[in-house]
Amino acid sequence: MTSSAAPNPLFPSLRVERNPDGQSVVKVSGAWNLRSIQPVARTLRQQLTGHAPGAQWDLSAVSRLDHAGAMMLWHAWGKQRTGHLQLRSEHEIFFAHLEAGPTLADKYGKRVERRRSLWVPGRAVVTLGEHIMQVLILLGKVSLAFMEAVRHPSRMPWREISANVYRTGAQALGITALVGFLIGVVLSYLSAQQLKAYGAGIFIVNLLGISVVRELGPVLAAILVAGRSGSAMTAQLGVMRVTEEIDAMSVMGIPYTLRLVLPRIIALAISLPLIVLWTNAIALVGGMVAARYELDISLTYFITELPDAVPVANLWLGLGKGMAFGTLIALLACHFGLRIEPNTESLGVGTTNSVVAAITIVIIVDAVFAILFSSVGVP
Amino acid sequence: MDATEAATGCIIEIRHLWTQFGEQVVHRDLNLCVHRGEVMSLVGGSGSGKSTLLREMLGLEHPSRGEVRVFGVSLRDGDPAELHGIRNRWGMLFQEGALFSALSVFENVALPLRELKTLDEELIHDLVMLKLDMVGIERGHAAKMPSSLSGGMVKRIALARALSLEPELLFLDEPTAGLDPDRSESFCSLIADLRRELGLTVVMVTHDLDTIVSISDRVAVLADQKIAALGTVAEVAAVPHPFIENFFQGERGKRALEGLKSPAAVSASGQQER
Structure with missing residues (x-):
């Protein structure tokens, strides 16, 4: 200017x-x-x-x-x-x-250098140990809360349990049905190709029945629910921790284990077996439809033959697995949710870890079940 | 200065603004002009739409009807490139700070400067340190994460971030809420200093009478869905309106206004502190 x-x-x-x-x-x-x-x-x-x-x-x-x-x-x-x-x-x-x-005058140093030690595997083991310890502590707290609630049924968080059953169970029916049906179709179709070669088409009932009811139904449902409800639980608890809602609850004398963790675990232990039952049914329908077209096995034959081919113990085993998976998924989801620190990055990492850990543990526990019950339900 | 701004003399111009949420009318035909270089306080009861109005001035929300012009650019139908340009000319201090929780204090303040992509790292480093110094944050805190800081520090760092692009216009949402009296006083004198040095225009939403009295040139009272009164603190306090009487003539109001009775003393001490 x-x-x-x-x-x-x-x-x-x-x-x-x-x-x-x-x-x-x-x-x-x-x-x-x-x-x-x-x-x-x-x-x-x-x-x-x-x-x-x-x-x-x-x-x-x-x-x-x-x-x-x-x-x-x-x-x-x-x-x-x-x-x-x-x-x-x-x-x-x-x-x-x-x-x-x-x-x-003096230079602001870079962020405090994280020391890259050679003991990365060692640290991983320590972290794993910490997680296991914390999960056990949480399990203990929840068990105590459960005992308390059993002694005083009026304190049982019925409303939260029913809300969670609806959210994790009823609202998951659509996606589990879709996935179950398609897996049933694929499995039946591919098996039929092989069985036809030996002229053993009618064994499709045994093959599908055992694999779906005993193994695929529970694991498939658990993986879907871990991704769907486990991540939601972790994020919910994480945000509640960030906004100090959990602290507010503790200050009011409401134990968060009783009000937040317990209902989620109970709800998933109820709803996952039901989801397993539903997924089994839909997957078998998918299998039946594919067998009808590929092997000319009528639907009536399939249904009448199914109880003979699949001992009922398999169904109970599948439902028991569902209950165990549900408990574990909810427990891990809550554990990771309660560990979240008040920043966005931690929320992302926590949710990811929760889902990965839940799916991994589901598969590990499934293997344990397979070994323990290897003689049960096999004709 | 932009042509339209020069014509009206308003850095922010709100014309015939209506805000409606469903049936509820928040602002009814509201008009307001903020002049360059002034400190304007927006006051009003809870739910009177102060924060909504602030968000509309920032383009975060759009009014149902009417127009908001900032630097002479209409926030609704201005040219996208121009709108992008004005975002580098204003700074906003959010009530809770809104620091990026995944970034350290230093990175938070450096982010807007790095986004320009033309400044070298050394200049950015020194500028960030200068800004942190100006808001009274010691360099030892620069590497910390926002989650490990107190509310008052978060607020000051957020101010440093709002100032990092050397804005001409500064928006403050409850700048002194949650600060202790000593801190809020130094916050006020910091704003007053910055305004004198940089020729800042400041628009703030606040409940704190001491803040209003000590730094604002004009006060706009939002009540009955419009600007119920506009003028200097003394002028506004004299307006007969139920909200204003409650707000300014209560115990706290009287005490804060007490200082205005001897205006020379107040402005002198207010300017020379620090």
């Missing part, structure tokens, strides 16, 4: 002139605020370097200045006030700030 030499009064610029004594004077002009300098910061930086330390600086043509502009000049002067400096009085304050800032 005052500078008549600069073509655009708002454009930050500098040029070197010689004063009558033959000394070089760096004339800085234009607006040196962040908004004006940021588009041309690279060029300005180049222009600013390489001036003799003794050069005079004339900032009187600077129309606007802010901390960013002052800082840029400050850097050009080697982070100190240059000896020969002319500037407007109202701009003095910015350099006063910079001079007063001893905190700028």
Whole structure:
């Protein structure tokens, strides 16, 4: 605005002139605020370097200045006030700030370096141990809360249990039906190809019946529910922890294990076996339909033959597994939810870990069941 | 300065604004003009739509009818590039700070500067440290995560972040709520200093009478779905309106206004502190 030499009064610029004594004077002009300098910061930086330390600086043509502009000049002067400096009085304050800032002298270190030790596997084992310990403690607390609730049935959180059964069970019917039906169709279709080769088509009933009722139904339902309800539980508890709702509850004398953890575990222990039953039924329907078209086995034959081919112990085993899986999924989901720290990253990591751990534990426990009950339900 | 802004003299201009949530009318034909360089306080009872109005000035929500212009650009149908440009010219301090919880204090303040993509790391580092210094955060806290800080510190860091792009316009939502009296006083004088040095325009929503009295040039009272009174603190306090009488003539109001009786002393001490 005052500078008549600069073509655009708002454009930050500098040029070197010689004063009558033959000394070089760096004339800085234009607006040196962040908004004006940021588009041309690279060029300005180049222009600013390489001036003799003794050069005079004339900032009187600077129309606007802010901390960013002052800082840029400050850097050009080697982070100190240059000896020969002319500037407007109202701009003095910015350099006063910079001079007063001893905190700028030393470099702010990078984030505290996490020590990369060689003992990463060792630390993983320790972490696993911690998790197991905490899960056991949580299980103990929940068991105590359960005993308490059994002794005083009025304290049992019935409403929460029923809400959770609805959320984890009734609302999961659609997705489990879809997945169950398609798995039934695929399994039946692929088995039929092989069985036809041996002329053993009618054994499709045994094959499908045992594999779905004993193994696939429970595991499939558990994996779907772990992804669907386990993650939701972790996120819910995590957010409640972040917003201090859990602390508020404890302060009121309501144990969170009784009101938050117990109903989720009980609800999933009730709803997962029911979901397993539902998934079994739909998967068998899918299998039946595929067998009807691929092997010409009528639906009536399939249904009448099923009880002979599959001992009923398999069904109980499947439902028992469902109950165990449900308890474990809810317990792990709550455990991870209660560990969440008040930041968004932790919420993401916690939810991921919860689902991964739940699915892994479901498969491990399934293997244990397979070994323990290897002689049960096999004709 | 932009042409439209120069014509009206308003950095923020609200014309015939209506806000409706379903049947409920929050603002009815509301008009307001914020001049460049002033500190404007928005006061009003709970549910009077102060925060909604602030969010509408920031373009986070759109009014049902009417227009909000900031820097002369209409927030509803302005050119997208222009709208992007004005977002670098204002800063907002949210009530709870709204620091990014996954980033350290330093990274939080550096983020808007890094987003410009043109500044070198050393300049960013020194600017961040300067801003933290200005709001009174010691460098030892720079590497900490927001979750490990107290509410007052979060607020000051959020202010440093709001100031990191050297804004011309600063929005404050309850800047002193949750701070102890000493801290809120130094917060006020910090805002007053910044405003003097940088020529900031400040719009703040607050309940705190001391804050209103000590730094605002004008007060806008939101009541009955419109601006019920607008003027200096003394002018507004004299308006006969039930809400204003309650707000300014209560015990606390009287005490805060007491200072206004000797305006010379107040403004002098307010300016020279720190």
